[in-house]
Amino acid sequence: MLSAEKLVILDRDGVINHDSDNYIKSLDEWLPYPSAITAISRLYRAGYTVAIATNQSGIARGYYDETTLQAMHDRLIALVEAQGGRIAHIAYCPHGPDDKCQCRKPLPGMLLSIQRQLGLESLTGSWMVGDSLRDLQAGEAVGCNTALVRTGKGLKTERKGAGLEKARVFDDLAQFVEWLIK
Incomplete structure (x- = not known):
């Protein structure tokens, strides 16, 4: 039985792969951080469940479609599995900022979806890792x-400082994983 304490939820763009202010619109533009792929695999091998919660408003904006997004996620899953890891679930919000959905971070809808999908009673004690304040707020x-x-945008987020009182700060996902599994 999965416990919330053994769940790590990751943002995608800026945490797992390079981010762009112009959006990641194609498989060619989806460039993972090699250390992040290794870190996800290490988490899994250390007994953690890994899920992803990612805002993907580029779909609502017409920059790419869900088939393209699925191709990016298929590549991510294949890279992680090639290193002996596993991603339990990927939740994404295809809506734009003005669509008034409940899933777009900073709202917690995607995280609640992950909770339901994984059969957890709560997410208390799990980890949310992101590069923006809205990830942490969710x-x-x-x-x-x-x-x-x-x-990603993490250094800029850190420099702003507001809203980070409860967060631990790490250089990258690999450093977080190293700290967590020690």
Whole structure:
């Protein structure tokens, strides 16, 4: 039986792969951090369940479609599995910021979806790892511990400082994983 304490939820862009202010619109633009792929595999091998919660408003904006997004996620899954890891679930929000959905971070809808999908009673004690304040806010709303990584938009988020009081800060996902499994 999975326990919330053994669940790590990751943001995608800026945590697992390079981010872009122009959106990641194709498989060619989806460039993973090699250390992040290794880190996900290490988490799994250490007994953690890994899920992903990612805002993908580029779909609503017409920059790419769900087939393209699935191709990116298929590549991610294949890379992680090639290193002996596993991703339990990927939740994404295809909506734009003005669509008034309940899934777009900082709202916790995607995290609650992950909770249901994995059959957990709560997410209290699990981890939400992101590179933006909205990632951390979504995690805090459902009782997650939070970690900010300095990759992607993380350094800019750290410099702003507001809202980071409860978060641990790490250079990247690999450093977080090293700390967590020790």
